[in-house]
Structure formats: C-alpha cells, structure tokens
Amino acid sequence: MIPPLIELNRVYRTFEKDGEVLPVLQDINLQVHPAEILCLVGESGCGKTTTGKIIAGFLDPSQGQVLISGKPQSAYRRSERSKLRRSMQIVHQDPFASLNPAHTIEQILSFPLRRHHMVNGRNELRRKIWELLTLVDLTPPGDIVNKYPHQLSGGQRQRVSIARALTVNPQLIIADEAVSMVDVSIRIGILKMLHRLREEFNLAIVFITHDLALAKYFAWEGRLAVMYLGRIVEIGRTQDIIQNPAHPYTRALLSAVPEADPYVTKKKEPMKLRSDNIPSLNNIPSGCAFNPRCPFYMPGTCDTVVPALSNVSQFGQKVACEPLRLRGELRLYET
C-alpha cells in the first residue's frame, strides 16, 4: 500500500500571545493520500491555516508527529528534506501579496526553474514558461510574460502563483483560501483548472476554505474535514457529510449555506444555536468546545468529556460527538 503523502499524528500547536498560551490546534489527526482532494472547512480562527502551514512545513507542531511518506522528517537526509519541502507547495489567499512586485512574470517563473535545473538552456526555459502559462489558461502567454504583477488582474495573478507552484513538480498543493479574494465570476474557472491539473499531474490538493458551498463544489469527489476551535469535529467523504451531516456544528453550517435558488433559501430554516458567540481561544469551553452553542447539549457529558472522533454515523464519516456516540441520535436540549 502506498503510504499517505503526509500524515499528522496527534498534532498540537500553541502560539504565545502577550504571555498567554493559545492552543490553536489540538489533537489533529489527518492523512493526505496521493492525488486526493482534502478540504478543510471552518470559521476564521479555527486553525485551518495553521494546519495548512504545518502540512507545508512552515510551522513545526508543538507536540505530535508529522510523517512524510510514512517517515518522520528527521529520518530524511538534508538534501532529501529540501526535495520533500519542494514537493509541497502553497498557494496563498492574497495574489496581490504572494507575487513579488519587483519581478516580471517571466522572472517569477524562471527563478525556481533555473535554481532546480528543471530546464537546460534558455530556449527550453522559455518553452517551459510558455507551457506553464498555457497550463493555467493564461493565453496567449506572450502577452503575460513581460508584465509585472500589478499589471494583471486578481484572477490572472492567482493563476500565475499556481503556475509558480507547478514549476517544481509538486505532489501536493495547499490552496489556502485560494479563491476567496478572487472575483466570484472567475472562481469556478480557477477551481475547474485545479481539478484538471490534479488529474493531469496526479496532484493531491488540500483546499482550505471557510465557504462550505465552495468546499461542496470543489471536494465532491474527495474528503472533507470540518474544524471547530482547533479540533476536527467531523471528517469523511464529502458526499457523506454534505448529504448526512452528523455533528451539530456541521449541521448548523450546512443549514446556513445559501442556495442559488432564492425560494429554496427562503424556505430553508437555519438551525437555531443557543448562542452566536464564538468562544475565544484563550478560554475554550471544557469538554466539547461547541457545547455552549450546541442545541443538542447533553448536560454532564458534553461539558466534561472531550469527544474523540469515532464511527458513529452509518454513513462512514468519523464524528466527534459524545451524545451521538452514547445514544446514536441527537435530542434537543430543553431548559
């Protein structure tokens, strides 16, 4: 069996802020398999970007293990490690900030190509740049190569940064809110292109988003992980989770997704939460972090036991919900 490209094993991550220690990630277990789509969904501040950075190797976990192709990083030699790091590329949220304003697109793409000897000679370099730009649908490439990032639109820039990630033949691309700053009309085009690239190059994609509708569209064939306050609350195949959400938080999220059809949206009843306040990271509720907001709150259990991910749903996804595990169903909490 092929080992997962990357595996997070009981990963914890804390940040220090004004002397306080914030637990940003707690007990994260994740595997990314070759050529799969994994989508991380959650509110802002839930730790999705931190997870992405740990996967990409920009951050080290405070506790726990990151296995790359089944082995910890320390098991690799230095040269192998830099190769591994290259095989995981990140596409940032803000295409205005992720391209250096001082370089032309040609330069931006040629730096990694030349540095890692991906091409021989200038003619091959120029062909490769054209190929990359054609791959990300920036045609005709001749119009783009000599431009500076500020001369391109947001969507074009995002395509350039995807092309830059492709220069080093990665196995995994981490798309951190990659389309949330792009005009809505251009989003689908970029997502379709990512799908195409995934098939063409056998890329695994970790797609980080706060938008469940986007996740549903993009990761329909893949897996979805819903995060809440630093923990994964539900993980499984996207189709299972979207059609049969088990965790109360996932249900709440899904009931709040607007549909394109206004009649459907109007009829849709968003789930009533007991509170709209998101607890802050320096004061995470005991037990299940969602318990103060959860309409299915079970006193004595939810506020004491930290739920573990388990197979409680008949649809195959793993859910971290104690009442569901104990009773097999959720009952509304009556005061």
Add this chain to the structure above:
Amino acid sequence: MSFVNETNILIGLICGSIPFIMGLRSRHFMPAVISLFLCAASALVLGIPGSFIALFLMVSLIFSYTYINEQDPFLSRKSIEEVEFNETNTEFVVRQMAGVGRNLRWLGKALWRNKSGFVGFLGLMFFLLMVTVGTRMVEYEGETQIQRRQPGANSLFQPPSDEFPLGLDGKGRDILSHVVHGGQTPILTSFQAGLFSTGLAITLGALAALVGGYIDVSLTALANLVLTIPSFPLLLVLASIFALNDNTIIAAVLASLTWPPLMRSIRAQVLSLKEREYVEAAFSLDLGLFHIITREVFPNLVSYIAINFIFSIRVAMYALVGLILLGMLTPREPDWGTMLWAAQSQGAFFNSDAVMLGIAPVVAIALFQLSLILFSRSLEEVFNPRLRSDV
C-alpha cells in the same frame, strides 16, 4: 580650445558614428543624433573608457528601437503549438542589448516624468561637468597674485569685473577658479561619507532583522546609543584632538555618526518584508537564502535606500563644510569650505569688495544641495517597479 583632448573627442566621435549610422539606416533620427552627442560628451568627460561604455549603451538603445518585440516568438500572440524556441547566441545577445536599451529609455522617461526631479538631475549633471570638464576650462590660481594690486588699494580684494566675473580674493586670486576647483573635494568626500554610512546601515540593519535575537537587540541598542550622541559637537571634539587630514578618514568618521536612523528604518523594512507571502513562497520553492535576500527583499528596498543615500550625502556635506568653516579641519585649497572660512576670518562679509568670496561658495553649496533634494524626488519614480510599464 585647451580643455578639449582631441584624441578623446575623436574616439568619441568614431564610437558615436556607429550607433549614428545604425540609427540613420533604420530611420530613427532622434536616437541617432542623441547617440552621437552622448558618445562625444562621455568621451569628453570620462575619456576613452567612457566612450566605449557609451558606445555599448547607445548601440543597445538603437537595438531597442530596431529589435521589434513581435519578432521574438516568446512575446508573440501565438499559441504554444505554433511557436519554435530556437534562438541563436547572436539573437540572444541582441535581445539582451535591446533589453538594456529599453531600460535606458525607461530611465529617461522616469527622469523626465517628474519635472522638479529632472531639474535636480540637470543640476547634478552641471556639477559633474564642473568638477570634470570645468576644471580643465578654468585655470586654477593657487599662488598670491601680488601684481593685481590696484594703486592705492589696501587689499587685494576686488569686486566682480569683466576679467574676473566673481572678483578676486584676499590674495588676488580669481574666485571663479576657486569655486570651480573647490567642488571636487567636498563633493567627493560627502559622496564617500554617504556611501559608507548607507553601506553600514544596510549591513547592520539587514543583519539585525534577519538574524534577530541577541544580535538584533545589541545592534539596535548600539544604534540608539549613537543616536543620542550629539554628532556635530562630537565631530568638533574629534577634529580638535586628531588631525583629520585624509578625506577618506573624514568620510568614515562622518559615516560612523550618521548611520543609525537609516539602519533602524532598514531593519524595520526588512522585518516587514521578510514576512511577506512572496518570501514564504520563495522559501517553499527552496530558492535559497542568498536569492531571497538579493532578489526578493532587496529590490523592494532600493528606492528607499537610494533616497536615503542622497540625504546622507547632504548631511555629510553640511557637516564637512561646517567643520572647515569653524576652522576645525586643516584648511586645504581649493575647497568651498575653506573659501567660507577665509571669507569669515578675513571679514569679507563687511567689505563690499570682498563679499563674493563668501557668497560664491554659499551659492554653490546651496545649489548642489538643492539639486540633490530635487533629484531624490525622481529616484522614487526610477526605482519603483509599480510605475513600470512597457516602453
């Protein structure tokens, strides 16, 4: 004329004729004429090496007109199936030179765009010409000219006349010759001081920001310490203890007192730049620390550094002239500062015949400073990549 070196001019004209003929053949008359003129001018100012540099630049300029982008398949509007990339070495050299020429044209445009900056540029060119060609045009008078004494006059001072447009100083020497020849030392020394101070500031600032930790704390503390020292009084003390004769040493002493403000801002800039997402992307592409510093961080600092370089030249020149005016440096001739010192010590400001001895260097220094300040406004336009577009 005596100041023209015929051989240099001839070589300059020969060099200039190459881009001139190339320009005429491709029917670009303006660039052709400009090329010829600039080749001759740089031969005059910088000699034979100058004319060869100008030859290269001007041929590049002509190439940038004749080498049309559409010829390059890389920039064509074709699709990838229709193009062949098989450039020969000659074509490559021509393309690179055309790139240099395009940058030159862009530089000219950027200078021209900001009108006050362009005036400053012209002013600086004027001073450059003055200290190179001007010194050959105006003969320097170092000895006392006792024979110019007017009958009945009690000093050798003379007000401006037809023969001496700025008059004579206390030793009967032409003030104009001192203004022209006296620029070299202060300009060169303050330029050196600016170079040292900027270099020190960049090195220490980048080091503090990139290494961080203990080094950062101690370097910042050092900068703060130097900032609190009143620099001009300290200079006075230093100059009175040590005999500061060597220009380079003077420049180094000036630089050692003026680096902290720039160092602190460079540190702040680098701290902010190194957190940018494109730097993170460069790390993940494994482009190497050297590349990241020189190609990702530095280009975004250049305009800032250049402007501060100009300002540190200004500060250094004031300090230098001030020291000489107060008599704290050994008076050396010819020098604008020494002229001021002489004017002040010989009471020239109270003598209507002699007042030009004080006014002339003041005007020269003020004009030079003004040119620097105006020129620094152009630098932003020259170095800011966001203002760049295709020429």
